[in-house]
Amino acid sequence: MFTGIIEEVGEIVEVNHAGDFCAVRVQARDVLNGLQTGASIAVNGVCLTARLAAGNSFTAELSSETLKRTSLKKLSAGSLVNLERPMRADGRFGGHIVQGHVDGVGRIRAFSRRGDDWNLEVEFPESGDRYIVEKGSIAVDGISLTVAQVTPRVFRAAIIPHTFENTNLKTARPGDLVNLEFDVIAKYVERMVRAG
Structure with missing residues (x-):
């Protein structure tokens, strides 16, 4: 679960399409603190799974469903994206309940x-x-x-x-x-x- 309080603006540095599947690499700084492979992260409001988190970037995969139902299909190198890690159980609740499931x-x-x-x-x-x-x-x-x-x-x-x-x-x-x-x-x- 997320709150809609953006932690950082990241930059798309790489987009790789393979059929109806896509992988993006996102350059960031603050959200990488404690981000592990397999962790959830919201990218422009879409809950994704960090596949590889290393150095100053992480990679996430976009399914055909995600590409069909969200604006992430328009991402290209240089695109700026809103990033938010999931809310911690002991954290303050800022904005409102955001699931990362785009309507x-x-x-x-x-x-x-x-x-x-x-x-x-x-x-x-x-x-x-x-x-x-x-x-x-x-x-x-x-x-x-x-x-x-x-x-x-x-x-x-x-x-x-x-x-x-x-x-x-x-x-x-x-x-x-x-x-x-x-x-x-x-x-x-x-x-x-x-x-x-």
Whole structure:
């Protein structure tokens, strides 16, 4: 389980495709502390398994399912990615419950500065209609954000300077694809209500 509080922005230094399978090598620093082969790590909000952790990088493998359902298929050498290790049992709970299981891919519709903060607008798939609510939580490329406003198929979030400076949002542009994970509590509540 993750919290959506990004620990570090890493850089993709190598992408190797082999049929419908892919391996990426990610250069990082802070998240490598204690990262062992086989450990989970969130890369742009997707829970992956560190295959080889050595030196200043780790390798992770992307299955065909991951490539099909996430924006990681667009990664190339030089791409910046948000990184977070799993939450420790004795750690503080920062953002919200993030599982690393992407629900859909969104597209940045607008991203502009407003005073000291930024306004992020994201188009989301129809499947998010029942889970995205004002003042609710959503993970965007693994970043825990609060939804400020929802209109049909678009939500808006305010980005504070700390989040902008310490995530890959500093390179985000309109048209970019982002991984979305809807609030797991909303998903369970919706399922219970539907079950009666």
